[in-house]
Amino acid sequence: xxxxxxxxxRVELAxxxxxxxxxxxxxxxxxxxxxxGASLPTRDMSAPMVSPVGSQPVPRTRTGAAWVGLAAAxxxxxxxxxxxxxxxxxxxxxxxxxTARTSLAIALLIAALGSVLLTLTLGTARxxxxxxxxxxxxx
Numbered sequence: 001x002x003x004x005x006x007x008x009x010r011v012e013l014a015x016x017x018x019x020x021x022x023x024x025x026x027x028x029x030x031x032x033x034x035x036x037g038a039s040l041p042t043r044d045m046s047a048p049m050v051s052p053v054g055s056q057p058v059p060r061t062r063t064g065a066a067w068v069g070l071a072a073a074x075x076x077x078x079x080x081x082x083x084x085x086x087x088x089x090x091x092x093x094x095x096x097x098x099t100a101r102t103s104l105a106i107a108l109l110i111a112a113l114g115s116v117l118l119t120l121t122l123g124t125a126r127x128x129x130x131x132x133x134x135x136x137x138x139x
Contacts, residue, residue, distance in 0.1 A: 084109060 084105040091104045 080109075080112065 087104040
C-alpha cells in the first residue's frame with residue numbers, strides 16, 4: 001500500500017450509447033438515378049451517432065499532466081517576459097547594508113528565480129520526507 005498514490009477520476013468524453021439493431025434488408029424500390037446537376041445524398045443528421053463497440057474513456061496520465069503543466073509554464077514565461085520588457089527603467093535596491101543600482105527587469109527576474117528556487121527546495125524536502133515515511137511503513 002502506497003501512501004503517495006492518489007486516485008484520479010476517469011473522464012468520459014462522450015456518453016455511452018447503445019447500438020440499435022439494424023433492420024433486415026428488405027426489397028425496397030430503388031431510388032431513381034440522380035440527375036447530373038443533383039447533389040449526392042448525405043447522412044441523416046437526426047440519427048444519433050453510435051460510438052464504436054468497446055470504446056473506453058480516455059484515462060488521465062502523467063504525461064498528459066506534464067504537458068498541461070508545461071503549457072501553463074510557457075504561458076507564465078511569456079507573460080513574465082512581456083512584463084520584464086515593459087519595466088526596463090533603472091532602480092536603486094537596498095538590502096541591509098548593501099545597495100545596488102540595476103534595471104527593474106533584472107531585479108524582478110532575480111526575485112522570481114529566488115522564489116522558484118525556494119519553492120523547489122521546500123517541495124523536494126517535503127517529498128523526501130513523505131518517501132521516507134512511506135518506506136518505514138512498508139517495512
